[in-house]
Amino acid sequence: MTTTGEVHRAALTGPWWWARRRSAVLDVTLAVVSAVECAKQGTTFARDVGLPFAVGLVFGLLAGATLLVRRRWPIVVVLVAIAVTPAEMGFLLSVVGLYSLAASECPRRITAGLAGMSLVAVLIVSYVRTDQQADAGVVPGEGWVVTFIALTMSLGLTAPPVLLGLYVGARRRLMESLRERADSLERELQLLAERAEERAEWARSEERTRIAREMHDVVAHRVSLMVVHAAAxxxxxxxxPEKAVRNAALVGDMGRQALSELREMLGVLRTGDGLSAPAAGNERRGRAEPVPLAAVGAAAAAAASRAAGPAPVGEGPCLADLDELVGQSRVAGVVVVLSVEGELRAYAAEVEQTAFRVVQEALTNVHKHAAGAKTYVRLAHRLSEIAMQVENEAPPPVTEGGCGARLPSGGNGLVGMRERVGALGGVFVSGPTDAGGFRVSAVIPCGAA
Structure with missing residues (x-):
């Protein structure tokens, strides 16, 4: 099982320059063996050249002990091995030193140079030693045999450790690269997860806002008319009494229409994208199970795409329903003048719904805040946009003893209209007029469907 770079670095608990304790133990063991070998060979060399025994012993111990720093300073180990080669000592020191040098991060030209020096040194010493043995009759053969033996020994002591070190070093660098890449991927996945969570939260918030806006637009207008008719x-x-009966019938019809629209809205919410199928499957199996994460993610993505722009909820209203909308306000006692400019044509569903909702909410505000005021509704079909304006005159003064509707206001109507129009890239303006009335204007860019 592989580990990431952070876990690998956290596991570096060795002393001094060692990454792990077992690496320190291995190097100490190799240094002890090399010191014993060099001490033995050093005493033999001291005896041959007439030096004191202690000099050869100490020299061998010091030379062999340099293997202890092979991971930190491999060049020093190789140079010591080359230096003691004429004394025919330090074979383990030379092999391990060349391997450590090739496996380290040392530049390749330095590795090649030191390896070549070691090869030449071993070749010369081997040739001289083999030639002496051939002269003494220990090694039979002529000159080419001596050369072959010397060349074979030099290559055998130099090439294998260098090649093995190069392979191990390349593999180590590859593993480090893979660890760094794993760390990078892990960080990217974590960032993506955090971003997905933020987008899901944003989508839920936008979806709640959209649902609240739809509920407000669907219910507020009809309920406002019901309150106005109830006051009348x-x-x-x-x-x-006859007019009272007609008003009561109108209140009943509007209440039924409001309930019908509420049922449609709740039905759409109950069968939301990506959640109805798993829920239905769980009900059929007779047990409640959590919705899979994939379904939740799909629902969040769908919510995000819907929140990016207004989407129709069920069979929404259209501009053809404006006459009926204006007629309902007229029946409630408000004088509404509707004027349409330009050629009537079909638009995208979200454009028609937004235009209808703007007019509907503006008339609702007239019922709430300017009951009885004359209202002008203007609709203009232009080349690449549709414009609408709802303007009411100053409301008539309330006479003493008059029964007002006293409609409460949540303060969300204008905000909802601005959000709807802004989501389609349009412009929304509202404010009081000089004559004491109120004007709501909106322009929505569109193209013919």
Whole structure:
């Protein structure tokens, strides 16, 4: 099982320059063996050249002990091995030193140069030693045999450790690269997970805002008309019973329409994208199971795409329903003048719904804040946009004893209209007029469907 770079670095608990304790133990063991070998060979060399025994012993111990720093300073180990080659000592020191040098991060030209020096030194010493043995009759053969033996010994002591070191060094660098790449991928995955969580939270927030806006637009207008008719019903109940009956019937019709639209809205919410199928499957199996993460992610993605722009909820209203909308306000006692400019044509569903909702919410505000005021609704079909304006005159003064509708306001109507129009790249402006009324204007870019 592989580990990432952070875990690998956390496992570096060895003393001094060693990464692990077992590496330190291995180097100490190799240094002890090399010191014993060099001490033995050093005493033999001291005896041959007439030096004191202690000099050869100490020299061999010091030379062999340099193997202890092979991981930190491999060049020093190789240079010591080359230096003691004429004394025919340090074979383990030379092999391990060349391997450590080739496996280290040392530049390749330095490795090649030191390896070549070691090869030449071993070749010369081997040739001289073999030639002496051939003269003494220990090694039979002529000159080419001596050369072959010397060349074979030099290559055998130099090439294998260098090649093995190069392979191990390349493999180590590859593993480090893979660890770094794993760390990078892990960080990227973590960032992607955090970003996905933020997007999901943003999508949920946008979806809640959209649902609240839809509920407000669907319910507020009809409920406002119901309150207005209820106030009128209270005022004429005793004076004109027939008109009171008509108003009561209108209130009932509007209440049923509001309930029908609420049921449609709740039905759409219950069968949301990506969640209805798993829920239905769990119900059929007779047990409640959590929704899979994939379904939740799909639902979040769908919510994010819907939140990016207004989407129709069910069979939404269109511009053809404006006459009916204006007629409902007229029945409630508001004088509404509707004027349409330009050639009527079909638009995208979200454009028509947004235009209808703007007019609907503006008329609702008239019922709430300017009951009885004359209102002008203007709709203009232009080449690449559709414009609408709802303007009411100053409301008439309330007479003493008059029964007002007293409609509450949540303050979200204008905000919802601005959000709807802005989501389609349009412009929304609202504010009071000089005459004491109020004007709502919106321009929505569009193309013919």
């Amino acid at each position: 019903l209270q005022a004429v109940a005793r004076k004109d």
